[in-house]
Amino acid sequence: MPSRKHSSVLRHTPDFHKNEQMQTEKGKDIVILDNVIIGNNHLIINSSMLEIARQLLDGQQGKVRYYSDPSHSESVVALLPEAYKNTFAFNAIPVIHPGGRGFEKIALWRKKLYLDSRYFKKVCKDVAHTKPQLFLITTMIPFNLYRFLSKLNTLKNQQVLIILHGELEAVFCNNPSLTARINGYFYKKILKKAGNNIKFLVLSDYIKDSLANKKLIGQDRLISINHPLSEYQRKNLTVSGPVVFSHLGVANKRKNSSVIFDLARETFQELPKDALQFNIIGRVDLYGADYSKPDFVTIKSKHNQSISQEEYISFIEASHYSLIFLDNTEYVYRISGSVLDSVQYQLPLIALEHPFINELFEKGGDIGFLCKDLEEMKQVVLRLAQKDPLYSSRYETQIINLRKLAAKFYSGNVAEIISKAIKPA
Template identity: 25%
Template sequence: MIIISEVVHNGEVHFQVNSCFVSMISILCPNEKILVRAEENHIIALRKNLRKDNLENVEFLSFDKYYDAKKYNWGSRIFGEFIQISKTLLKGRALNNKIYIWTCLFPTGHFFLNLITYFQKNKKHIIILHGELEYLKNKNKTKAENIFGRILKAGMNLSTNKNKYIVLGDNIKNNLYGLVSNRILKKTFSILHPYNFTIQEKLQEIKDDNKLIIGAIGTQMLSKNSQCIYKLAKRFEVSIMRDEIIFRTIGKVLPELDSYKSDLVENLYSSTFVSQEQFEIEISKLSFVIFFYDDTAYELCASGAIFEVIRMGIPIISIENDFFRWLFNTFGEMGFLCKDIDSLEEILKGLKQGSFKNEIDVFKNNISHFKIQNDLKNIALNMKPLL
């Protein structure tokens, strides 16, 4: 018996990557019974995403949502996570489970899990690390972030040698040197961020190649430098008015960006929920997806958004950052990396004039190879030693 538990996220948050872990564990352990435990709407999203997979050995067990994402409350989130961790462990004990896979934990969840399992050294716990690693950074942190960083580090130090960690990129493990102990590094394994790259044929037929449409996807916020799309659009105001180029955001735009907004950028679903299906349809209409992440954002976590873009076969334009540099150096260029917004502007001017056709062909070819090389079966093989 293997239990895969998501105790942090509700609904469709992280459902793509969690679906991939369910598929990969099923591939690696076809004769093992697998129980997936998560919030009710997250289970619905997983089931829908996995409906075409042959998962006869997988069962799903849901629990009620314990916090409201619209009304952020640290107390309810922390206490609720403690309860769900405990319930997962109790379920595992009843089923004589020996392997637990935790798809995401908050720093307090790391501490709580490793504290209560410290004396249960016959069980194996595999913890997948995401954005919580950002709390380990030493620069530009608030008091709360410092506290969470210390709690996370203390929790990791409590972990037994049977407990293993997974990070989603070699560059992330390299960046952990000096932030965690050598003991933790030795039991931290790196795999590529898993993603299901299959795509519906109808999505490949939507794009209008006669228009240059530049889009930023996902939640737009200051920490992602999302305000830059409005600054960039201002530089192309005349071209926008002539309908030579379109700038667009797809996804929620946080109120902190209100002072930057302008009519030069189309904001789709900026204040309403967008389903994954509609999200994909809108992305498929884009010529390029633009990112403004810098090294302050993605040294210690992977960008799930870029894998959605790769899945759709769309090249990117981005400010250079550690994760994208590593990805392109390892698997080939899949878009333009620019030193600053001025360089990014020059690329867009060239694209508007029809330049870079050879480069774009290379990008699309690399994207195709990347998807073949990194299908779930191949990534799953890198997880085999952990199980």
């Protein structure tokens, strides 16, 4: 049940297939479905997509109707603009995350697949009857998307948009994981068999070009958007005191995060400790090594637990540069939240060359330092810590450029891209 705090906004309609309850005019609404996410996961992108959908209504009298798990709706609604909350209608569908082991896990998967099918058919029945201007699917597991594809293909005159998330890595990478290989198999089938009424949203030009080059689907069926970000403006445009270099988010193997410890150790062999500071803003999840008391690196997490969003932003605001150690094998076909946070909070990047990061530099210009290897990264850190004017004088320009780049990720600009892509020629 919705909390009392949001009771005026969260109008869950259990019998949503009864169209007289919807109070909607045909062709005006936008329907959004997410039958995967629960709780606080995917909050930024899903709340942003609801706000984008509201903007796509363009002053019409329609509503944005969101079908999702109630726990997720509760979290999403808190991020929506207060002035427009009556534009949204929330409809509850059950979402199961199969846990457990053995027969328990099998039983939960059977229940999940049954409920997913049952409620998807109801949503499609509603879509077929009310004919919304757009049917958007924000998250769906590849197997479900594959088995529901024929139903989506029958909605011939209905515009359908499907967001493709990080599982796309399975299409391109030789992952030893059985789950990844299965997901890759289904995604390839989906892209080849999707009807002409279906288009796919991907979160970078690089992903769009890679899919098109693989000849799985035509460019005209792919829409590249920037991962939506919330608006923010960094106030401090100068560096004073020790230069603070921070790794954003959880430090783990996929991010190549252990490099920060070696970088800090080598840097402090050449510079005094009061010249600079290295932080990890989040917990450390590096198996096989004990970083509970690391030399030279401050871990901004108590007892290696997750930190609050307020603390996270505060630590970022106290930093000067974002250290990104991604190599060309990770986060190529999924978007790194740490990189996006660097853009959103306008923290100049010091990063290794990487397809998505290269794309950001191409779009944003001087937004930091793009390094060909770790040795060059070390030299950049040394020069900045020594306040070398050839490097440090670019700081204000880098923040201003990041501010301009971040604006391209705001909902209004993303809505404009989607609007142009879905309008008939």
